Amino acid sequence: MDKEQVAEILLEIGILLELKGENPFKTRAYAGAARTIETLHEPLAKIVAENRLGELKGIGEALQQKITELVTTGRLDYHEKLKASVPAGLMAMLEVPGLGPKKIIVLRRELGVESVEALEQACREGRVAGLERFGEKTQSNILDGIARRRAYATQHLYADALRVAEPMLEDLRRHPDVIRCSAAGSLRRNREVIGDIDFLASSKKPAEVIAHFTSQPAVISIIARGDTKASVLLEGGIQSDLRVVSDTEYPFALLYFTGSKEHNIAMRQRAIERGLRLNEYGLFRSTEETRDPALMVECRTEEEVFAGLGLHFVPPELREDAGEFTAAEKEELPRLIEWGDLKGSLHNHSTWSDGRQTLEEIASSMDELGLAYWAVTDHSKSSFQANGLEAARLRQQIREIREINQRLASEGVDFRLLTGTEVDILKDGKLDFTDEVLSELDVVVASIHQRLAETEAETTTRLIRAAQNPYVHALGHLSGRLLLAREPYKFDAHAVIDACAAAGTWIEFNAAPERCDMDWRLWPYAKSKGVKCVINCDAHRLDHVGYLRLGAGLASKGWLTRADVINTLPLPALMRELARKRQPPGRS
DNA sequence: GCCGTTTTCGGCCCGACTGTTTTCAGTCG
Numbered sequence: 080m081d082k083e084q085v086a087e088i089l090l091e092i093g094i095l096l097e098l099k100g101e102n103p104f105k106t107r108a109y110a111g112a113a114r115t116i117e118t119l120h121e122p123l124a125k126i127v128a129e130n131r132l133g134e135l136k137g138i139g140e141a142l143q144q145k146i147t148e149l150v151t152t153g154r155l156d157y158h159e160k161l162k163a164s165v166p167a168g169l170m171a172m173l174e175v176p177g178l179g180p181k182k183i184i185v186l187r188r189e190l191g192v193e194s195v196e197a198l199e200q201a202c203r204e205g206r207v208a209g210l211e212r213f214g215e216k217t218q219s220n221i222l223d224g225i226a227r228r229r230a231y232a233t234q235h236l237y238a239d240a241l242r243v244a245e246p247m248l249e250d251l252r253r254h255p256d257v258i259r260c261s262a263a264g265s266l267r268r269n270r271e272v273i274g275d276i277d278f279l280a281s282s283k284k285p286a287e288v289i290a291h292f293t294s295q296p297a298v299i300s301i302i303a304r305g306d307t308k309a310s311v312l313l314e315g316g317i318q319s320d321l322r323v324v325s326d327t328e329y330p331f332a333l334l335y336f337t338g339s340k341e342h343n344i345a346m347r348q349r350a351i352e353r354g355l356r357l358n359e360y361g362l363f364r365s366t367e368e369t370r371d372p373a374l375m376v377e378c379r380t381e382e383e384v385f386a387g388l389g390l391h392f393v394p395p396e397l398r399e400d401a402g403e404f405t406a407a408e409k410e411e412l413p414r415l416i417e418w419g420d421l422k423g424s425l426h427n428h429s430t431w432s433d434g435r436q437t438l439e440e441i442a443s444s445m446d447e448l449g450l451a452y453w454a455v456t457d458h459s460k461s462s463f464q465a466n467g468l469e470a471a472r473l474r475q476q477i478r479e480i481r482e483i484n485q486r487l488a489s490e491g492v493d494f495r496l497l498t499g500t501e502v503d504i505l506k507d508g509k510l511d512f513t514d515e516v517l518s519e520l521d522v523v524v525a526s527i528h529q530r531l532a533e534t535e536a537e538t539t540t541r542l543i544r545a546a547q548n549p550y551v552h553a554l555g556h557l558s559g560r561l562l563l564a565r566e567p568y569k570f571d572a573h574a575v576i577d578a579c580a581a582a583g584t585w586i587e588f589n590a591a592p593e594r595c596d597m598d599w600r601l602w603p604y605a606k607s608k609g610v611k612c613v614i615n616c617d618a619h620r621l622d623h624v625g626y627l628r629l630g631a632g633l634a635s636k637g638w639l640t641r642a643d644v645i646n647t648l649p650l651p652a653l654m655r656e657l658a659r660k661r662q663p664p665g666r667s
Numbered sequence: 668g669c670c671g672t673t674t675t676c677g678g679c680c681c682g683a684c685t686g687t688t689t690t691c692a693g694t695c696g
Contacts, residue, residue: 108668
């Protein structure tokens with residue numbers, strides 16, 4: 080059993096224990112262990128075999144025993160018994176807003192409710208309102224929550240959330256009573272999938288700002304509204320929260336509402352270790368509960384709060400309690416990749432396969448945007464659904480691209496189109512073009528589009544063989560996932576990364592919002608192995624060039640710097656790297 | 668469940684808001 084599966088089971092144990100009314104700290108211990116396991120950069124089986132589980136943070140004797148059982152036997156007796164003792168419907172009930180473990184336990188004990196459907200029925204019949212500490216309002220809120228879940232997704236793509244959030248943020252900034260404001264939460268941390276959109280503002284008149292926020296045209300309904308905080312439901316079904324604080328409190332509140340939760344817990348523990356107390360109102364020279372301004376460590380910005388805890392500034396996208404504290408103590412936080420560092424995209428489509436724009440249209444638009452190069456990598460023939468090219472059409476396309484480039488050169492334009500293909504990785508890892516055809520192209524990206532349901536071993540072998548082909552520059556959208564729609568195919572990502580490291584093959588960060596693939600969690604490992612990244616738009620339309628910005632944001636979450644990303648290179652250096660990949664080993 | 672120079676038990680991040688109460692438990696982030 081691999082680490083993803085182990086982590087999933089540990090997380091589930093935590094939730095099941097919660098539903099049994101267990102000590103919440105026990106639940107957290109399982110969730111923490113799941114995170115630790117998931118972010119390991121070496122095979123879990125190796126750690127188990129070498130008896131090193133106990134060295135991991137948050138894994139004590141009980142969890143060592145359970146994880147070992149999972150890894151060695153593929154199952155866990157404790158988990159199976161626990162799961163059998165909790166009705167499956169309770170897990171779904173936990174997702175209804177306003178319902179937590181305590182209320183679910185009461186509903187089950189008093190009314191025998193064990194599923195969302197039974198809960199809905201019980202609310203309709205008015206049986207829920209009669210329970211102790213429930214009431215009419217709770218009952219109707221539960222019904223609303225169930226209906227809302229049905230009508231709207233509770234998770235949204237980063238790009239979709241950003242599109243809604245940016246105009247709202249601009250609107251808040253223009254409000255006369257707003258001093259400072261920012262997005263917070265998962266949006267500010269550049270997560271690929273967002274739950275709700277969090278905003279934070281500072282003001283001397285919080286009520287005015289809250290009133291303005293809740294009366295915006297995009298607001299469908301107000302979920303909650305207090306003096307300093309409001310939650311609304313926006314068109315399209317995204318929930319948005321605004322918190323308003325004083326300007327003195329703003330840096331502390333921004334830190335707090337940006338999270339992550341795990342990062343915040345570690346920050347507070349750091350404060351306690353230094354005899355301080357950190358909350359959303361301040362950093363206090365006391366471990367007692369206080370808001371005494373005299374005890375406050377004065378901080379105007381987040382930077383100063385970090386400094387107060389002996390840390391360099393941690394960029395929001397790194398605040399996942401995934402190594403940022405160690406790096407921030409030693410001043411080893413990297414300067415992360417930025418949008419403006421990118422000089423072009425090496426995986427894109429045109430009307431020759433399933434893209435919308437012609438080569439001419441692409442060349443003139445990308446030149447206008449100030450990019451240096453743009454590879455046209457249309458699909459190969461096996462992707463017939465995407466009008467993939469066979470060798471003859473590809474060679475015709477190469478001629479057309481050369482003509483365009485000659486014209487650009489004669490006009491003194493610095494921009495160049497690059498020839499290329501997104502070649503299909505077929506069964507057994509063979510490619511859809513011969514090496515001879517591939518050798519004629521500037522850029523070769525190899526991706527899987529068919530036979531997604533093979534076994535982990537088969538898919539891993541396919542990807543490794545493709546990575547080993549000397550004409551392949553990069554593997555495209557490594558996992559095949561479509562966020563919120565399709566799971567990744569099963570494969571051993573670490574084994575594929577190792578193979579890329581050995582072959583000098585790059586891995587794409589596919590910046591299409593529904594892909595964000597390879598996942599940011601794997602990049603620190605790839606980087607440690609020396610594997611380079613290419614941030615690609617996988618553009619099918621001109622406006623997909625904007626994905627470069629999303630890509631840089633997500634890649635920075637993987638701790639990548641300019642030096643780690645190939646398409647930060649200017650054209651001559653890029654061409655050298657593209658050629659170098661194809662030289663036999665020892666001649667570089 | 669984990670953890671430890673305030674250590675082997677008794678802590679574990681912390682506060683706003685809601686809806687239920689009439690002082691607070693539960694949920695949420």
